[in-house]
Amino acid sequence: MAMLEVENIHVYYGNIHALKGISLTVEEGEIVTLIGANGAGKSTTLFTISGLLKPREGTVRLEGEDLRSYPAHEIVAKGVCQVPEGRRIFTRLTVLENLEMGAFTRTDRAGINRDLERVFKLFPRLEERRNQVGGTLSGGEQQMLAIGRALMARPRLLLLDEPSMGLAPMLVEGIFETIQDINREGTTVLLVEQNAQMALQVAHRGYVLETGQIALSDTAANLRQNEMVQKVYLGIT
Amino acid sequence: METSTRFNWRESVRMGLIAGVIALSLSLIGLVETFGGRDIIGGVVSLGQIFLFGAIMGVGYFSAQRNLNARAGVNLLGGLLIGVLASLPLVVLIFVAEPINLRQFLPNASPALLELITFGQEQVTGALIMVAVCGVLGLIGAGIYLLPSRLRRPLLIGLLLVLLIGLLSEIIILAWGNKGLGLKIRPLIFAAKGLSIRGALLVFLVVAGLNAAWSSQGDRVRQRLDALPSGQQRAFRWSSLILGLVILLFLPMILRTYLTEVIDNVGLYVLMGLGLNIVVGFAGLLDLGYVAFFAIGAYTMGVLTSQGDLGVGGMSFWMALPFAVLASVMAGIILGVPVLRMRGDYLAIVTLGFGEIIRILALSDFLAPVIGGAQGILKIPKARIGGVELVAPEQLYYLILGACLIAAYVSWRLRDSRLGRQWMAMREDEDVAQAMGIDLVQTKLLAFAIGAAFSGMSGAIFASKLSSIFPHSFNLLISINVLSLIILGGIGSLPGVVVGALILVGLPELLREFAEYRLLMYGALLIVMMIVRPEGFWPEATRKRELHGYEELEAKAVPAE
Amino acid sequence: MAILIANKVTKRFGGLTAVSQLDLEIKERSISSIIGPNGAGKTTFFNCVTGFYQPEEGEIIFQGRPIQNRSPDQITRLGIARTYQNIRLFANMTTMENILVGLHPRLKSTWIGAVLSTAGTRREEEWAHEEARKLLRFVNLQGKGDILAKNLPYGDQRRLEIARALASQPKLLLLDEPTAGMNPAETSEMVAFIRRLRDELGITILLIEHQMRVVMSISETIAVLDYGEKIAEGTPAEIQSNPRVIEAYLGRGSVAEAAETPQRPASTAPAISSLE
């Protein structure tokens, strides 16, 4: 049984048909990436998995259990955590409080402290600013905070929405290394990226989304070789 | 997932206890006792009992609705359980009320109430009867829901009409029952108090029958009407309009003095409602201080025409009326300017504050030399048309009717005009409206000004109708009243204003026991309407779609730019 | 001749500088684009031009007049119209009513005229309805006048929004991501439609766009924004070969690779569909 099975989901915003039958699976231990243009439905897919959006049709199953009837916060407790796109950190909470919110469902004090150390080691800038309010951080620092916050949840399945967005080139490398580290420690990752280049390098498999539908799915290596992907998403002619 | 055939114990117990708490509350706040004296069916059932048992039946009905998939028998069982549980708080009340003298805490836990809920028996028997009655009622409630809708609708509407006619029996007898044909019909359907049993049955059968006939044939009638050529359709519409006007013209003759007096009050509220409808319904500006303009209209009329100490103008009604309206318009603009940039909910509170300021000023010693303070303004003359002084309600009726017709006409013309579209666009999205070249300042001020004009006119007529005005007539409750009535009728809808005013102003005037509970019911009504039927009883077509639209929207977790 | 000139425009929100010292010139009857990553300040710039935001510094000159301190309704009357990134129709008004509201600046009747139902008002209303029907036909929405805007399909909503903007007869039209959420077929229709606006109606067009296919094929000049600053400006060919643009766009991680892989020829066929 796959860890996550998404089957033929249809999602609407009002009467805009945003997802037109997306199906995908993520096996335990994998990094799977979703690539596609702006508006193709990548973020919508993640929001549907994490329960903030409910599909009108289709099912989302985590280890065989149907997630549709659970509210978003209970899905988090089941080990699915999403890092949303953009800098949606809590701007009026301090860095430390933001990280604590990430660990909201956990009760193991020691483990939380260990993870806090880990995040601070990963992003020393955050430790320097631990008592600063989130809104005063720079864009890049906010992105670090968003990822750090998700790591604090110790999820089994991490949904990452555009982690590289707005980050300096050096940091992007670092972020993707971190993603691989997290994965090696046993976290399954579903990664949405517009930076297809990097995403296909770290991922095991990938799906290409176009206007609410899956256009292609294959191993990352094959996708890298795919002519269409090369042309459209990798900028190689 | 709940399996649909299993009996949902927990839900039924919950609902039963809720029903019980509701029934107990109704008893303890005095509703049951107060209305216990008003018989719907003479000697059989009073309004108080209907409140009490209606609540239980309603919950039974509602829970049957929620267990939609369950088998009929299971559902009935649920209704029974709910009814029995619902009686328990009342049973407890029966047994504790006397030994601990509950009345020192709760003045309404009176012997009269106990008498009512024990059905006049001693405690144990009474309690047993109560349990049995409530159980049966819960069962009936669930049962009604299980009927096919072909039967259910006529049944419910029939019951509703029996209730309504029973409720109004006193008035009906007063108006028509004492001479001619009325005197002959009267013993047929009315008892000394309320309907007779025979009358109730008769009313029920006629209404239910008519309703059943309409639901089977009504569509065909409507279809035939739609199929008429447009010329004939227009003729039909015109003739019904003219018919309506004729009825309005002769209404006082049908209704007689007492009812006309009531209708006059309804009319004043309709006038205010039409004004507030422009502000809230068309332009989307929630104004909770609307009474201020009513007060200003009334005081202007008072000061300009009064023949007492405070009168300064000594004008006639007709001379002063334009000034009264103008004063309200000016007040509307003066209030409008500072609040132009405020968002909806802040606007509500500020306008509420404005209304209070006007009332406090009217009451204060500060302005007393001008407008009389708590002593008010006296000796305001009546309006005259030709040589006739409009004193009797029947005469005032035409003045009020005229004002309402003018206001309704203006509202109707404006709604489909360029200004009406400006208002609507502003209500929908202020920023985009502005980007369409709409001057928000002008558009908002016009809404406030026109709304204030109607209210001012209403106030002016009110002043001359009563001959004297006092600050306490202009409290916040008037604003709430007007707001409630346009919401009840349907925000933005012109016929809705009339429907709302008839229900919220007309009915309570007819039922004097309502006085104390009027606002309790308004409050509950506002909540229930917003949840169940936010578009009101007679909605404007688009508003209905808008208010139900949000239910379809999924969570808006759209990633922002 | 330039119809719109932005001169060192700066807009700040608290500590964040959303648009910084932006200079821009839009030629009359041209089609130009502004591109840039999310949060680069493109929409903020639109809001400055249309009067929703007052820029802290700099000036915006439309047809020779400074407009940076005017209110949105005044600016619309001068001849600038816009659409919104996340369609903002009057959702509970009909298609027809939406356009009638758009026609507002061209109508003169007063509320008194409406109440008295004067001949002038009635004539004007008839004219307005006729004009609205023409616009509906122009955007292929004929016969849908009575539908509530929110019940239209997505593509129709986009077109209705443009029709509403056109109703004021603008000289400059700002389109904020007109093809967002459209499939390739709808997108190419939209591109053709935008060209028609310029060619047939003579309207100057400035758009924000993410789909590079659209941007590269339609624009005469392109300005690239990043963190509120203009980092490049030029023809599509120039933009495609500009290293700063590639860096800001292709994801920074790929800079190293961009150096390895041969530079894309600064040629015709735009190859990238999404470069956000």
Next chain:
Amino acid sequence: MRQRFENIDYLGVILWLFRAVIIVAVIWGTIATILNNPYSTENWIDFLVFGLAQGSLYALIALGYTLVYGILFMINFAHGEFFMSGVFTATVFVAIPLNQAGYLNRYPILSLLGITLVAMVVSMGIAILTERVAYRPLRRAPRLVPLITAIGASFFWQYFFRGLYGSGVTAFPTVDILKGKWSIGGIEILKAQGVVIVASVLLLIGLYIFVMRTKTGKAMRAVAEDKDIAALMGIDVDRVIVITFATGAALAGAAGVLYALLFRQVHFFMGFIPGIKAFTAAVLGGIGSVPGAALGGLFLGMFESVGPSLFLEGLGIPAAYQLKDVIAFTMLVLVLIFRPQGILGERLAEKKA
């Protein structure tokens, strides 16, 4: 030249004039009063202390508005009724029987604590019920809809409790230990006023700690900022909202008891005006801000208490105390026009189009 005229913001000019008139009136009145000097220093101190007590009550109630507004962007019009329901119930069922039994003056502190506890619990219960029935189903409705149900709820509860306990004014029993005055540094303070001030300050501090330090408090702030993301962190948004209502109502319940100690009476309409005033205070301080609500409350209380004597009498207005509500509402309007973010509120970038 013409262009310069076009750019003048008429509205701005009018509003500026409005402000100027009020400022001139206030200064004029104040100077006139000072020249006349109708009151002694003790009078002024009494005004101030009373204002402080009244203001701290406003502050406590204002917190309920601020908390709920911060999280739901909704003006909970019924909050004044939460305030009333608790103390009314506690008076009828606890305070009066305790007094009759003589316990109230035998164990005053214990009794008062009991009364307060009951008041807080009842207020919380009413708040939770209201949230569940009248507000939660409408969370996604257009903004005016929940405001209207809130108005409905407000009237419903007023007349519900009127029916339940009667329409008259019920006297709150006198507590002997709160009779008389304390003398602090030469200033005489009524004991009841002193208790109100001290208790309010303690509660305010307690709430501040709750919101800033506890996990639930942090979750409240997180939900206030972004409900979707908070849910993605595993926070049960509905539960947090209920807790917010309950917290605000608990403070309102406590404020109700303090009010009863100060004015020694309760009735069904007692929540309405203080409710609106407290909302004004919340706006004054910057709605959404906890310290702001406290500050706004104190400010409003002082202004109301001192204002009529200070500048209205100077303007030659008879019986100026009648107009203290006018002062409050005028302040509300002024704040909303000229500093809508309030004293401590942060200026949120008004993202528009």
